[in-house]
Amino acid sequence: MKSPLFPKLNRSESNKSPKNGTPEKTYSPNIKDYELITDIGGVGDISYLYLAKYLPTNEHVALKYTDLTLSPDYELVDEVIRTIKNSRMCSHPNILPYFTSFTENERLWTVTLPLATGSCRGIMKDYYPEGFDEPVVATILKEVLNAIVYLHDNHMIHNDVRADNILVDQNGVVRVTGLRQLVNLTQDGGYMKHCFSILSDNIEWAAPEILAQHNCFDEKVDIYSFGITALELAYGRTPFDDWSPLKILLSKLEYDCPGIKTNKLMPKSFLKMVRACIRKNPKERPTAKELQHHPFFNYAKSTDFLRSTIVTHVKQNPKKREPLKDES
Structure with missing residues (x-):
């Protein structure tokens, strides 16, 4: 069941190309299309990374996981939306790209490059x-x-x-x-x-x-x-x-x-x-x-x-x- 906290996220934030026209990878906004392999570790204060296999292509990706129940108000939701939007403005080899973001229950998942x-x-x-x-x-x-x-x-x-x-x-x-x-x-x-x-x-x-x-x-x-x-x-x-x-x-x-x-x-x-x-x-x-x-x-x-x-x-x-x- 999709969370109502991000009613427009899949369309508006998932598959936009960066401003400089860098070719963009497209991934499914369905958690069932991913197989979690192992945890990678924490990032920032509120998120966690998992190495996963993207089943449609069998390629490895990293899934950034954020528990949206950590905050009872809109502050956390606003923060993660702001992070995604800001990341979409950047395209550089040393800046982590976000390919697709979607929600499952009260979890926010963001697909990115496979991290070690x-x-x-x-x-x-x-x-x-x-x-x-x-x-x-x-x-x-x-x-x-x-x-x-x-x-x-x-x-x-x-x-x-x-x-x-x-x-x-x-x-x-x-x-x-x-x-x-x-x-x-x-x-x-x-x-x-x-x-x-x-x-x-x-x-x-x-x-x-x-x-x-x-x-x-x-x-x-x-x-x-x-x-x-x-x-x-x-x-x-x-x-x-x-x-x-x-x-x-x-x-x-x-x-x-x-x-x-x-x-x-x-x-x-x-x-x-x-x-x-x-x-x-x-x-x-x-x-x-x-x-x-x-x-x-x-x-x-x-x-x-x-x-x-x-x-x-x-x-x-x-x-x-x-x-x-x-x-x-």
């Missing part, structure tokens, strides 16, 4: 609690930066860069997701140099100018979040891990970003890059294009490196999780 793992945050939690080695960090960040450059070139702000929203597919290609808070700076045929956004649940990664609330912000908020994410990938946590939201807010408004107490050593070029990204004054932060030429990315390797290390390690050491309950 859950989010980088989940991978670190299960396998690398102290963070990744510098070649892995550099490779992942370089790919994420490609996605950010694409968004900024198209006058969009991701506005939620963090390890929870970074995935790795079966070929080791990094895919950015979590576009629920994406900001489009083009409105009514014009371009806005600044914008304003309400606070969300990403306060650890949010730039000080967003937390100030009386200031407008621009693409430089993604650079700040990128810097915090770099620390998260390198050390398995942010500088604000286990801090209360109020303490984080006051710290970011009054002081520079604190350091992370650790014995793990990272290259000086990494620390210099992070310091440049997390400057309190957004005008002093580099642009995404400028960051692409930073010396730290000399440590970056190809996506085959991620496939042969991270992807292979996760596949060879699967974690047992609770199976999806059948509510049909």
Whole structure:
């Protein structure tokens, strides 16, 4: 039975082609046409990924699952619709595409590329609690930066860069997701140099100018979040891990970003890059294009490196999780 929460989703959001005319794959909006193979892991705060077989063609896909009963009001529904619509505006090798979205009972299913793992945050939690080695960090960040450059070139702000929203597919290609808070700076045929956004649940990664609330912000908020994410990938946590939201807010408004107490050593070029990204004054932060030429990315390797290390390690050491309950 189809849920009434998304009465027009199948027609309006399932099979539109991206704006740039990239060929679009078409998949059935019927869960019976998919066979769940195994869980992949969590993504973001409210969704889960499953590797599945699309029975009409026997090809592998990933199904993103969201339980719509998690929220009693329309807020959750609005959030997932916004995520789907924002994802449809983007077409880039490092941004996770959404092919088809449909509902079954009170579940939202989204069909996407077959992924090898859950989010980088989940991978670190299960396998690398102290963070990744510098070649892995550099490779992942370089790919994420490609996605950010694409968004900024198209006058969009991701506005939620963090390890929870970074995935790795079966070929080791990094895919950015979590576009629920994406900001489009083009409105009514014009371009806005600044914008304003309400606070969300990403306060650890949010730039000080967003937390100030009386200031407008621009693409430089993604650079700040990128810097915090770099620390998260390198050390398995942010500088604000286990801090209360109020303490984080006051710290970011009054002081520079604190350091992370650790014995793990990272290259000086990494620390210099992070310091440049997390400057309190957004005008002093580099642009995404400028960051692409930073010396730290000399440590970056190809996506085959991620496939042969991270992807292979996760596949060879699967974690047992609770199976999806059948509510049909």
